[in-house]
Amino acid sequence: MEYDARVDATKYPPKEKHPVIFKTFDGLASGQTMELTNDHDPRPLYYQFAIEREGAFDWKYLEEGPETWRVAIAKR
Numbered sequence: 001m002e003y004d005a006r007v008d009a010t011k012y013p014p015k016e017k018h019p020v021i022f023k024t025f026d027g028l029a030s031g032q033t034m035e036l037t038n039d040h041d042p043r044p045l046y047y048q049f050a051i052e053r054e055g056a057f058d059w060k061y062l063e064e065g066p067e068t069w070r071v072a073i074a075k076r
Contacts, residue, residue: 003034005027007024009021010039022052029075033075035062035070035073038071041064042071056075
């Protein structure tokens with residue numbers, strides 16, 4: 001699948017990860033999808049999305065560890 005944006009969270013210091021991810025998501029048009037790559041399960045990020053972007057996204061795991069997690073996050 002082609003993604004409209006990609007974020008490899010392993011490339012950022014911890015305090016920059018979520019701001020970069022949200023900025024990338026916010027830059028998507030409705031119907032576009034970003035791919036997130038991380039070195040741990042981003043479940044806490046999912047909960048943050050559920051609170052801060054309630055009803056605005058779809059979340060689908062593409063790969064679930066043990067070393068790499070990949071998630072498709074689509075903007076509704």
